[in-house]
Amino acid sequence: MKLHYFLPLALLSLSQCRSDKEAEGPPPPMPVQVAHPVIKTVALTNTYTGRFSPVEEVELQARVSGYLESVHFVEGQKVEKGDLMFKIDPRVFDAAISRAEAIQKQAVARLGLAKSSLARSKALVAQNAVSQEEFDTRESELAQAEADLLAAEAELRRVKLDREFADIHAPISGIAGRFNVTVGNYVTGGSAGSTLLTTIVPHNPIYCNFEVDERSVLQFTRLFFKGQSGGRSGERPEVEIAVSDDDNFEFKGSIDFSENQLDTETATLQMRARVENENEFLTPGLFARVRVPVGHPEELLMVKDASLGFDQDKRFAWVLTKDNSVERRYVETGPLEGDMRVISGGIDNDDLIAISGIQLLRPGAKVAPTTAPMVAE
Template identity: 40%
Template sequence: MTHHPLAAPGRVALVFLAALSLAACDAGAKKVEDAKPNALRVVAAKPTIKAVTEWDEYTGRFTAVESVQIRARVSGYLTAIHFQDGQMVKQGDLLFTIDRRPFAMAAASAEADAKVADSTLGFARQELARAEVLRKSDTVPERTFDERTTTVRQGEARLAAANAALDRAKLNLEFTEVRAPVSGRIDTHTVSVGNLISGGDTNATLLTNIVSLDPIRLTFDVDQDAYLKYVRSMQDGSRPSLREGINTVRIALPGDKGFPRSGKLDFVSNQIDRGSGTVRMRSIVGNKDLSLAPGLFAKVQLAGTAAHDAVMIPDQAVSTDQGARVVFVVEDGKARLRNVTLGPLIDGLRLVRDGVGAGDVVISSGSQNIRAGEAVAVVDGPSGAQRNADAQTGGVIR
């Protein structure tokens, strides 16, 4: 068999190229193997330290500061209604008019009776004055003098009674105009013009009612445990007295974002309700826009603590282990499990009462597949110093 002179060198070249390719593949595999991470990558950072005030939340209901049922003080036929149902009225505004004519005539008659009594008394006093002059000369008997003195006293009494009857008649005439005793929003009228209404006693006809709106009250019930917490905080000086101090409440209506309204606590009941174990509290709330109405429900928050520095972590860092609340922290490059005692969620961060300190590095993302003691590598997490600096610039959470 005849061989070409270039066959052997060509084969050698092919073998050499194959060897180079295999070497390159081995080097690439080694580089990938070296780059493969040995630790689970997680996002972690030190807790945020914030000055916070913890707020306790309750359900409250608005009530009017003044609520008045409007009833007539005299009986008669209703002749006029001077308001539109549901409008705002001011104290002293005329609301209803009752037929004035019978009361005007009664007042005129009483005034005439008073004039007669005054005239009769004047004549009796003149007679008494003459008797006093004649008595000095013993011209008038003692009995006559006593009789004229008695006549004057009786005349004074009759005049006083007549004047009282006149005042009563004028007052009844005044009561034919039913006026608003307070400022506020009036309800619908319950009696139409032309009806005979009763007045002056417990069976008086209800005409309408008025509730004041600005300011308005918000009442809510606090359980006895929270009440005792407030009392103890007052005793150790960490919060003002519920009754004597200035306590601000925050208020939110359904649909509100956050708690945009506020009020001042102005009343705390003097006893715990035996049935519910709660104490009634009340705040006074401004209502310049008249948007709040008696009967509305609202969420109300009362400061449960004074402002204090708190350890805050992302809420997603918290998980549950056999019913206990836990977080993972990074210690010596490994994930360690910590039991924690949690507080409320404030501005997206969870308050930690116990279990985590300011110097711990808490895993906030990537903890789903972590086992305690497993090696971890922290990546892409904001520095704790930066987070703390950002938080402290915000001041006290309100």
């Protein structure tokens, strides 16, 4: 009996709830900002990760053996080409020079004697006073004396060169590294195992090395065949470079080298830009982001990248229809330039697309649009 009593009451309550909801009506249109895509003249770029490296690097090694007598530079400081860096004890080399000079003088004296003996033999052989055999001997002695003098002179030049090598000078200008050998130690020179004394690395100019992926290589190649790039023999493309602590691409350089083939393991092409670094702010080893132009500037359709949604691997925009509802429109996208994305298909500049509240929109949803500029003025 109780069940039959409460059932009419439950049905009455449910009916009243439905009536209340119907009285409320549909939700009000969602306010959104809409904007037309913009057409901008831009030079497209690709950005790659790179690293700075020195234009040249010298490992300063001993060319002669001996005990290190003195060091004449400060580690980590700049040195100029020709500066004295190290000095090996020169006394052994000075003694070798004195000995070589004495041998050279002996050779000169023997040559003079051989010339006199040959002259006398020549006069006597004409008078049949000496045999032809003795005359031939004198000629041979002269030739031997001339050869001995040449050997003595060569040895003198060699030991003088060793003496020069005992004073080790900077072959280039740059920043000196630490010295690996301290005064009083024996250093070995003149062989593959020569002692490494220090390194010198110049900072101006500097290289920025980066790798270009296979797709980009094909892109650049197609631009060349379309006449939009000079290729390897054309003008050096200018690039912009940013370092890791700054989003601004404040450094400029030009590509001066690209490898002749792709790396088969990474499918990338090695490229290099030369960067002027007069204040020596950039240091070899720093990471960099390199922005490389792609083709000539052209007019392109662009929208804010934040106005595009994701559907797995596709991008879409919410396009305003005539009845103030929105439809999902899939678009073909190109590179990102700042906060603007290039659009190559799917919408045109007459369309109005939502640029706010896109996460809350659904296909067919009614909206209250307010027109706004795509690019802040």
